Structures are given as structure tokens and as C-alpha cells.
Amino acid sequence: MIGQSTRIYTGLVAAILLFSMISTMPHFASAATSGSAGSSTGVIISLYISPSSNTCGQYGGPGTTNCYDALIAVHNLHPSVPIVAKVNPSNGPGTAPDATHLNGFNKLKAAGITVLGYV
Structure with a gap:
């Protein structure tokens, strides 16, 4: 019983982390393309x-x-x-x-x- 609840807890934490990473990716992608198009090496x-x-x-x-x-x-x-x-x-x-x-x-x-x- 303890092993099963640990797996469920671990799976839940992994799912939350995965969801949070995926949900923030569009933000990072738009920030990277919107500001850097005109930048140059300095x-x-x-x-x-x-x-x-x-x-x-x-x-x-x-x-x-x-x-x-x-x-x-x-x-x-x-x-x-x-x-x-x-x-x-x-x-x-x-x-x-x-x-x-x-x-x-x-x-x-x-x-x-x-x-x-x-x-």
C-alpha cells in the first residue's frame, strides 16, 4: 500500500512539473523571438x-x-x-x-x- 501511494505521489508530482514546463514554453518562445530579432553582437x-x-x-x-x-x-x-x-x-x-x-x-x-x- 505504501509503495503504491509513493508511485501515485511521484507520478502526480511529475505530471504537475511537466504541465508547468509545457505551459510556460510558449511564453519563453515568444520572449526569445520578440526581443532578439534586432539584436547584434556587441x-x-x-x-x-x-x-x-x-x-x-x-x-x-x-x-x-x-x-x-x-x-x-x-x-x-x-x-x-x-x-x-x-x-x-x-x-x-x-x-x-x-x-x-x-x-x-x-x-x-x-x-x-x-x-x-x-x-
Whole structure:
């Protein structure tokens, strides 16, 4: 009797799980097709350099003098490619984020680049 009730209970739980998975599948399918039709591959860059550094000027084209401006210039050339910049807002010693870095991060965000920070 106990073995039979265990099988019934197990079968009932399996049926409920199967039903819940099947009933949510159309939702997942519609969510996957509705939002991803226009998406594209993007770029994630670790931008661990000061906004005032001039080491990237040759990559950004005319008028760029630093890596932040170079990244903005590349994004302007390819606006449909999402760019995410990983940055360190508390770079170096001190108790507060550096104003130069914050200004650089704001320039990136204003240009449409997603900025992710860590501390």
C-alpha cells in the first residue's frame, strides 16, 4: 500500500512539473523571438586607463587624444554595435572617486556606451 501511494505521489508530482514546463514554453518562445530579432553582437572592453591618458590616440581617428575619446569615435562609426566599458571608479588611493574618471565615465554614457563599474 505504501509503495503504491509513493508511485501515485511521484507520478502526480511529475505530471504537475511537466504541465508547468509545457505551459510556460510558449511564453519563453515568444520572449526569445520578440526581443532578439534586432539584436547584434556587441563589445565589452576593460577600460582600466585614465581618461587623460594619450596612449590610444592613434586608434580613434582624427581629433582623438585618449582612449575614452577613441572608444567614443569607434562607437560613433558603428552606432549599431553595443559597447560596454568596464571601469574602476575608485581607481588609485583616496577616499572618493577621482573627478577625472567620473567626467570620462559621463562622456562615455552620453555617447551611448554602457559603463559598468566595480570597486
